[in-house]
Amino acid sequence: EAGVAQSPRYKIIEKRQSVAFWCNPISGHATLYWYQQILGQGPKLLIQFQNNGVVDDSQLPKDRFSAERLKGVDSTLKIQPAKLEDSAVYLCASNLWSGANVLTFGAGSRLTVL
Amino acid sequence: AQKITQTQPGMFVQEKEAVTLDCTYDTSDPSYGLFWYKQPSSGEMIFLIYQGSYDQQNATEGRYSLNFQKARKSANLVISASQLGDSAMYFCAMREGPSYDKVIFGPGTSLSVIP
Numbered sequence: 001e002a003g004v005a006q007s008p009r010y011k012i013i014e015k016r017q018s019v020a021f022w023c024n025p026i027s028g029h030a031t032l033y034w035y036q037q038i039l040g041q042g043p044k045l046l047i048q049f050q051n052n053g054v055v056d057d058s059q060l061p062k063d064r065f066s067a068e069r070l071k072g073v074d075s076t077l078k079i080q081p082a083k084l085e086d087s088a089v090y091l092c093a094s095n096l097w098s099g100a101n102v103l104t105f106g107a108g109s110r111l112t113v114l
Numbered sequence: 115a116q117k118i119t120q121t122q123p124g125m126f127v128q129e130k131e132a133v134t135l136d137c138t139y140d141t142s143d144p145s146y147g148l149f150w151y152k153q154p155s156s157g158e159m160i161f162l163i164y165q166g167s168y169d170q171q172n173a174t175e176g177r178y179s180l181n182f183q184k185a186r187k188s189a190n191l192v193i194s195a196s197q198l199g200d201s202a203m204y205f206c207a208m209r210e211g212p213s214y215d216k217v218i219f220g221p222g223t224s225l226s227v228i229p
Contacts, residue, residue, distance in 0.1 A: 033216075041221060042118075042205050042219035042222050043159075045219075089157060093159070102161050102164065103149070103159075103161065104161070108158075
């Protein structure tokens with residue numbers, strides 16, 4: 001089966017600019033997660049979707065970050081305006097249902113904010 | 115509050131030796147799951163092993179085993195017969211509740227295998 005697809009792999013922007021990341025989960029996976037991983041740290045959950053509904057977005061900085069999962073398939077994470085501290089790898093993961101035993105991750109999108 | 119603790123920021127192990135990576139967790143939910151992931155320098159997150167809170171036996175997957183001590187709230191990863199390719203970051207993660215609950219990760223342990 002195809003894995004979790006993410007794009008772009010790398011993005012460099014200046015502060016106050018905007019950026020969008022795309023994720024296509026494994027076909028049939030109902031649960032989708034976006035994580036932010038700052039260099040040297042563990043992944044931090046930003047938002048979790050169950051189909052096209054948000055289950056948890058308690059750690060999403062809603063003044064600048066937004067995410068959507070239209071039609072319960074692929075998802076987009078947007079940052080506007082970006083800050084220097086947003087430099088990180090943005091990881092998308094999915095699983096068949098939220099109680100399943102394995103999260104499958106994409107390769108990640110590395111953001112550098114100058 | 116930090117729910118996953120990995121107290122070893124860095125570990126070294128001789129090739130072919132066994133190594134234990136520590137993980138403690140905090141939850142009041144009786145139903146939860148524990149994961150270990152490996153992240154090599156390439157950045158991909160590779161699933162290694164899973165333990166459910168109600169599982170009677172410790173999980174094993176090839177050279178990986180999970181030493182689950184429920185009363186101590188610890189879920190240590192044991193890697194037997196270390197290989198050079200095991201050099202990577204290792205993350206412990208937890209999902210609380212049986213469903214619709216988030217998966218949170220610990221800070222990670224960097225493992226270096228010495229030839």
